[in-house]
Amino acid sequence: RxxxxxxxxxxxxxxxxxxxxxxxxxxxxxxxxxxxxxxxxxxxxxxxxxxxxxxxxxxxxxxxxxxxxxxxxxxxxxxxxxxxxxxxxxxxxxxxxxxxxxxxxxxxxxxxxxLPHPIFARDGNDLYIEKTIKFTQAALGTTIDIPTLDGTTKRLKIAPGTQNNTKIRMKGYGVPGLKGSLKGDQFVKINVEVPKKLTDKQIKMIEQLAADGI
The missing domain is CATH 2.60.260.20 (Urease metallochaperone UreE, N-terminal domain)
Structure with missing residues (x-):
């Protein structure tokens, strides 16, 4: 050695x-x-x-x-x-x-x-992760799987109307506190993906939504 x-x-x-x-x-x-x-x-x-x-x-x-x-x-x-x-x-x-x-x-x-982690970031006793969802999921609501640092996966509910860059808190899934300090949380930053290409049918549907004021 x-x-x-x-x-x-x-x-x-x-x-x-x-x-x-x-x-x-x-x-x-x-x-x-x-x-x-x-x-x-x-x-x-x-x-x-x-x-x-x-x-x-x-x-x-x-x-x-x-x-x-x-x-x-x-x-x-x-x-x-x-x-x-x-x-x-x-x-x-x-x-x-x-x-x-x-x-x-x-x-x-x-x-x-x-060392840096490929998907998690740490700030104090809190952990941060980003998750991308479709704009239809953001509009209608959905449930997604979120990894945690201990290797398990948790189900996270996305409320209807969730906006881009929304941060959702997962209480108690952060970093243990040293010397009696409180354990942190895990935060999920939601990125709403807008499709770059649409079919003619999809365009007409969105145009109808726009006509309805959405």
């Missing part, structure tokens, strides 16, 4: 930085007291950018990642909590770089990036 790129950060100052020898300042001839070389030192924290699917971010998941830590490759099991979003961090205590002279290991911080 190839080397996984990650970044480390020192405690007590400075931001994330590329990995370097954490002990170079001790043994590098800086003239410091040699007894510090025998002190326990906590390992550096590490950062890793983890991309997950929208399904994993909404439903939660168990993932395994492989990281090259110093001179070893470590497989780490990660539990993705339901409802996590891009920009959030997961902290894995003790999974960073090794400590020195028996010191504690650093922590591993996972920077979460949620």
């Amino acid at each position: 190839g080397r996984t790129t990650f970044r480390t950060s020192r405690r007590g100052g400075g931001g994330a930085q590329d990995f370097e020898d954490p002990f170079s300042g001790i043994f590098g001839g800086g003239g410091g007291d040699r007894h510090y070389a025998n002190m326990q030192q906590r390992g550096q924290d590490a950062e890793y950018n983890l991309s997950i699917s929208l399904e994993e971010s909404v439903l939660g998941a168990d993932k395994k990642i492989s990281l090259q830590m110093e001179n070893r490759i470590e497989d780490i099991n990660v539990k993705i909590p339901p409802g996590i979003s891009s920009g959030k961090k997961l902290r894995l205590p003790g999974k960073g770089l090794a400590g020195f002279n028996g010191g504690l290991n650093g922590d591993l911080f996972l920077n979460i990036n949620v």
Whole structure:
């Protein structure tokens, strides 16, 4: 397996930085007291950018990642909590770089990036999807099938006279809230399709509707 790129950060100052020898300042001839070389030192924290699917971010998941830590490759099991979003961090205590002279290991911080989904979009704890219907269905009303992110399909009633760009709310089918926040909803945006080509019969029928003031 190839080397996984990650970044480390020192405690007590400075931001994330590329990995370097954490002990170079001790043994590098800086003239410091040699007894510090025998002190326990906590390992550096590490950062890793983890991309997950929208399904994993909404439903939660168990993932395994492989990281090259110093001179070893470590497989780490990660539990993705339901409802996590891009920009959030997961902290894995003790999974960073090794400590020195028996010191504690650093922590591993996972920077979460949620990948785009082909049909669903997320805004906060709400999910959005678009559905196209015929203009006759919009005028007369109908019932359509709507997918949800967990793989199930729900029947959605379209009221007669539904307009283009109408948003219909599916309560409770959104993203679980983190830390006690409310679960979101799923919204369906209705696109009304107007036919580009009509038969002579269809034209006459629509002309009659127009004559009736519709």
